[in-house]
Amino acid sequence: MDHSQMDHSKMSQAKPRQSNARKPAAGQPVKDQSSMDHSGMDHSQMTMPVPAPAVPAPMSQQQPMQGMDHSQMDHSMPRQLDSTKPAGEQPAKDQSGMDYSQMTMPPSAQASSGAKPQQAMTHGTGEAMGSMQMGPMQGGKAPADARDPNAYGEGTRHAKLPGNAMMDDMPFGRVLIDSAELSRGDGEHGQNLDAEAWYGGDYNKVWLKAQGERTGGRLESLRTEALWDRAFAPFWSTQLGVRHDTGGGGSRNWLAAGVRGLAPYWFDVEATAYARPGGEFAARFDARYEVLFTQRLILEPQLEGNLYSRADRGRGTGTGLSNIEFGLRLRYEIRRQFAPYAGVTWNRRLGSTADLARARGEDATTFRAVAGLRLWY
Structure with missing residues (x-):
């Protein structure tokens, strides 16, 4: 306890605490405290001494707080309360009389405590908070003298430039004769054709296909298809349309629905289902792969299968899986659009x-x- 802060002038005027114990009558001797009989004392009326409140040390003797810039603190005499203001509007003070309402936290302390920097953070009344002026906010209308965003183009507006961009709706096409060949084996010779053409954009195309076989001067079979191709995923598309068969008897028409795309590991896959009046169904599967020995010398294996739900004696097809054909062709691309080839085919009914x-x-x-x-172009 710092006795230097005590007011000794008032100590002499302080009255001693009155005791509730009865005083001894006149003429009776006063008992010594050590021999006092406590059995008759009323403990409910006894009061314990209250320690005096601790008085904080002067600011000059206090230890500096970590992270606080004491250069911003006001060490002058504590401000007096304004008697003209209500008690609720008096600035907050601690026991030492310091006014914290005008204190601001330095930027270094704000950074260490995680608080956002403020220009003048006050903990005063609501009137002071309401009078704070906010800085300029983003948004709103541009000033009248703002620069035109199209001024860099000297007045030129955005427009389509044909031929300078590949747009999703830009149509293009290709014609591919995948095989135009002569075949010879088992004492017979013939000609085979496999071609396709398409035209359209990235998502929708018109697709035409033709595949036929001629043996001994007679047309064995010719399959032609007209399809609408619609992309539904990268490298994959659905195909809907019609199929027409000729050769080996009367012609036949089918409705076609299938899928075509590039499977993992670069397999070119095509699977199509067909239906015609009378409840007759058919299916066709084709898979190809290219093995590049060089950029020009390419080996292409091919596997094809056909399935029918009914027998057709005119065309020589029975029910179920009718045939499987495997081909192996080695081509040399003199140009990408022109490539001669040679190979073998194996067909099993x-x-x-x-x-x-x-x-x-x-x-x-x-x-x-x-x-x-x-050939293709």
Whole structure:
């Protein structure tokens, strides 16, 4: 306890605390405290001494607080309360009399405590907070003298420039003759054709296909399709349209629905289902892959299969999986648009289709050598 702060002038005027104990009557001796009988004392009326409140040390003797800039603090005499103001509007003070309403936290202390910097943070009354002026906010209308955003183009507005950009709706097309070849094997020779063409944009195309086989001067089969191609995912599209078959009897028409795309590991895959009046169904599967020995020398294996729900003696097809054909062609691209090739094909008829072939005196399995050209433009 710092006795230097005590007022000794008032100590002499302080009255001693009155005791509730009865004073001894006149003429009775006063007992010593050590021999006082406590059995008759009323403890409920006793009061414990209250320690005096601790008086903080002067500011000059206090330890500096970490992170606080004492150069911004007001060490002058504590301000007196304004008697003209109500008690609720008096500035907040602690026991030492310091006025914290005008204190501001330095930027270094704000950074260490995580607080956002403020220009003049006050903890005064609501009137002071309401009188704070906010800085300029973003948004709103541009000034009248603002620069035109199109002024850099000297008045030129945005417009389409044909031929200078590949837009999603820009149409383009291609014609591909994948194989125009001569075939020879088992004492027979013939010609085969596999071609396709399409025209349209990135998402919608018109697709035409043609595949036929001619043997011994007679058209064995010719399949033509007209399809609408619609992209639904990267490298994949659906195909809807019609199919027309000729050769080997009367013509036949089918409705076609399938999918075509580039499978993982660069397999070119095509699967199509067909239906015609009377409840007849068919399906076709085709898969190809390119093995690049060099940028010009390319080996292309191909696997194709056909399936029918009904037998067609005119065309020599039975029910179920009718045939599987495997081809292997090696081409040399003199140019990308012009590539001669040579290869072999193996065709195996299955099930009732093989029975129909044997009934006509034909073999169920044929092996042929082929040579031809691959063209596109």
